[in-house]
Amino acid sequence: MSRFRASRAVPGVVVALAMVLVGSCTATRDSGRAESGSAPVVLPGAPGDRPRAASSSEIAELGDGKSEPSRAERRYVRMMIPHHRQALTMTDMAPERAKHPRVRGLAGRIGGAQRAEIGMMRGWLKRSGLRSKPDQSVDEQHRRMMGMATEEQLARLEASSGTEFDRLFLRLMTRHHEGAVTMAVDLLEKGTGPQVRSMAKDVMATQRDEIAVMEDLLTEIG
Template identity: 40%
Template structure:
């Protein structure tokens, strides 16, 4: 199976500084309703938003993880009509249920930070290295497969996909500045590590 490690994302040129100086250069943005005269409702709304402090590692994490998640959801959407194994169907539903809300959360963060969100999936905008992304050829093969063939291919591809997400999540935890982004990265690492292990065991019995 060939994995395409290029992904395209419309990001500001400054985000490329992440490659050489991920840990520095915190940026801040203001939030409405955070002053001393804030109402309780405004304070509650603000508390649900990401912290004002963020750096380019946080921006890159969100801009890259969004299309990465979107591809995983696309893969999961194939399972109800193509998979034969009930566990594959169940896990695919679990993946979609977890990653759809995370996509929305990260898009909200980018809006708060005044940074562009990726559009058009893995193929739009500037090219960046992205671990675990399926190539167009890989996706075509998955869409054409059915039954046990689909189950095996899905498991192999999703393991590779998850391993890529885990790698990105570790980078964010090491280099990010925003507390919410780092917390999400930790959640992604933990959840996808467990799912990858489940998929390996499932492959062994298929």
């Protein structure tokens, strides 16, 4: 049985912090060193690793956030925010309702990662001079395409507890994650700038890993 493989995916907060620091960093001299008085671009390491200074190639990959966002980028970020917010609605139910400790632990990790990613996406919209559209902009048809739960499914989840909650949570969250992966793949196929590409790749890696964990848990719970 597989365990949660956090080391396989770079947490969304790593990309978020890196992009924030890139946006505040001044231009560097030809020697590659930052001008006197400017802060270095620091990349937090994977779990257990120490933070390190980013190389010039890594800084270039993150980009400066000044390029004009494409329609696909704007749509992806604006739709992924309410998608993530629904995931938080579900994970916030777990501490009081879940029976299996691994379900509670996984819900906590998902919630922490997706809160950080929401902050990253809102920051990208702000730096791009864009507003985040309200959740109502995601209609029912798109919610189904994105793997989002219906209001009835959320009400059923909220009313459940113990093993019943665990099973329903894992099934709904697996479908939810599959929708997010589909959205990320679709964006990457259309082409995107480095910042949103980093976000989409992180969603793909993290959520595919979590899908595997949830499938294992469903088998274990029975």
